[in-house]
Amino acid sequence: MTSSHAQAGAGPRIAPDDLLTLLAVARLGKYTAAAHSLGINHTTVSRRIASLEKAVGERVLAQAPEGWELTAHGRRLLPAAEAVETALASVAAPVPRTGQEGRRLAGTVRIAAPEAFVAAYAMPALSRLQRNHAGLQVEVLTATQRARRYRSGMDIEVVVGRPDTRHSTAHYLRTYSLGLYASPGYLQRHGRPETAEDLADRRLIFYPEHSLEVDSLLGAVEQLPETAGYFRSNSVAAQLQAARLGVGVGLLPAFAAEADDSLVRVLPEFDRELEYWASVRPEALRSPVVEHVLAALR
Numbered sequence: 019m020t021s022s023h024a025q026a027g028a029g030p031r032i033a034p035d036d037l038l039t040l041l042a043v044a045r046l047g048k049y050t051a052a053a054h055s056l057g058i059n060h061t062t063v064s065r066r067i068a069s070l071e072k073a074v075g076e077r078v079l080a081q082a083p084e085g086w087e088l089t090a091h092g093r094r095l096l097p098a099a100e101a102v103e104t105a106l107a108s109v110a111a112p113v114p115r116t117g118q119e120g121r122r123l124a125g126t127v128r129i130a131a132p133e134a135f136v137a138a139y140a141m142p143a144l145s146r147l148q149r150n151h152a153g154l155q156v157e158v159l160t161a162t163q164r165a166r167r168y169r170s171g172m173d174i175e176v177v178v179g180r181p182d183t184r185h186s187t188a189h190y191l192r193t194y195s196l197g198l199y200a201s202p203g204y205l206q207r208h209g210r211p212e213t214a215e216d217l218a219d220r221r222l223i224f225y226p227e228h229s230l231e232v233d234s235l236l237g238a239v240e241q242l243p244e245t246a247g248y249f250r251s252n253s254v255a256a257q258l259q260a261a262r263l264g265v266g267v268g269l270l271p272a273f274a275a276e277a278d279d280s281l282v283r284v285l286p287e288f289d290r291e292l293e294y295w296a297s298v299r300p301e302a303l304r305s306p307v308v309e310h311v312l313a314a315l316r
Contacts, residue, residue, distance in 0.1 A: 124153030
């Protein structure tokens, strides 16, 4: 019996908190992002990962140029970490009221996405999810950028153009177009441009070139002549407001500009089709919460 008892107690003693920390780093790629998601500090994350590696006798994470990747042993621990997360979520999730669907989502999803996409598409989808799932928490960072080779700190990153990232999966969301828009007052004062060359003496409203890393967006403005001036902002809301106030001609997402009755499309033949894609780490996509949010965004 002594032998049997010793055998049953053999093996590594793994703390559930250490597994949850591994899961957070695997999904977000950074100790700092994992620490923020867990409500602890960077040092505690490092200590827990070291404790886990001591318990299993293997490295569970390997440092990549821009973050952390799971080792083969770390990937084998993922199901156990996810089981701990699921068990805790089931305890913390509110009990559904009679007549509501039984399955409840609980957890936090972090999203980086262009401001216009957030306002027009993400917010309606996310608000529906949060109304139906009291345990679902969402953090949204607005950013218009290309997908980094190694994503970190976000569960879902929405970008313009298909991402080519070695450590993430790409998911098509939707197609949209850029067009040229101005206010009726501006057109009355300055006249309606008839050709693209007529824009040479106008002020163009668009993103700051030095902060814009999206090739397809840069390509759109490069197809226009050099303009006499500009208003530049990384905020689409500010771009729309500048166009409304008659600052110049805006190169704007059609879905945002055409929702505004105060703007008129000019040079309709100038139409640049672009795509929104989501970049998601495979480890993050294993989470039911991330999976549901991505499905809603699609």
